[in-house]
Structure formats: structure tokens, C-alpha cells
Amino acid sequence: WGQDACFESHATQPRATLFDNCRGGLVRYHAGGADTEAPNHLSDLTLWNLEVTGTIDEKGINFASDFKWWDAGNVWWKIYPPIVVGTHGQAVTFSQEEGQLTYEESTGTKVTPESLYEAQLQKRLGYVPAWLKALK
Numbered sequence: 001w002g003q004d005a006c007f008e009s010h011a012t013q014p015r016a017t018l019f020d021n022c023r024g025g026l027v028r029y030h031a032g033g034a035d036t037e038a039p040n041h042l043s044d045l046t047l048w049n050l051e052v053t054g055t056i057d058e059k060g061i062n063f064a065s066d067f068k069w070w071d072a073g074n075v076w077w078k079i080y081p082p083i084v085v086g087t088h089g090q091a092v093t094f095s096q097e098e099g100q101l102t103y104e105e106s107t108g109t110k111v112t113p114e115s116l117y118e119a120q121l122q123k124r125l126g127y128v129p130a131w132l133k134a135l136k
Helices: 116-125 130-134
Strands: 017-020 023-025 045-048 051-054 083-085 103-105
Touching: 017 116
Parallel strands: 017 045, 023 051, 045 083, 083 103
Antiparallel strands: none
């Protein structure tokens, strides 16, 4: 997705989502969803090795510092505390307020395995399927 955007999360429906080894913006209020259908994402959101390419919205507001997932003061941005591992690329820090993160590790540094999805398939199946290898 674009550098002035965020992953799609269209309110009350998304849950148990893995964004795996993706690249794109991390801009609050740009995930989608009506205010009457908040939260934007329910529990079990995992961002694994997200390469952040932008944090500035169209108004010039920069969300790189103290990024909040649940903004109690705004009806438009409500994401249950995610798991965030290996966020790298453009520097970003996450709010350490209680209720903002389920788990955070290696912010600023890409982690191994590069793809959590691929590693899970390897462990479960004993091999990486040809269709997944063909996508690389």
C-alpha cells in the first residue's frame, strides 16, 4: 500500500490478521471504516516485518512518534492492541501506554524468519509449498 496510507481495516469485521513482510505507510486514520462501526480491527492483529515507508498524512501530520493504536479521544481510530514485531524502514515509535500493544519486539530491526507465514507452513507441512515459492 502507499506511503501515505495504512493497511486496510474496514471496521468491526477484521480479526486475526497477519500482515507479513509487507511495506507501506503507517498513518493513523487511513485504515478505513465508519466511525459507527469502530473498532477498525478486533483482536489478534499481527504486523510482522513491516517496512514502514511513510508516516505523514495529506495534512502534513507525522505519526512517527508515539504511534497509538487505540485513540480514546477520536472516534475514527480504534485498533485493539496488536502484536508488532520487526517494524523497520522509516523510524517509528509506539505508545507505551497500557492497552496500546499486546506485544512489541525488535522495533527498528527486521527479524528472522523474514516471513512468519512461510515459517509456520514449513513447520506444519514440513516443506514450503511450490505455489508460495513461485510467488517470490
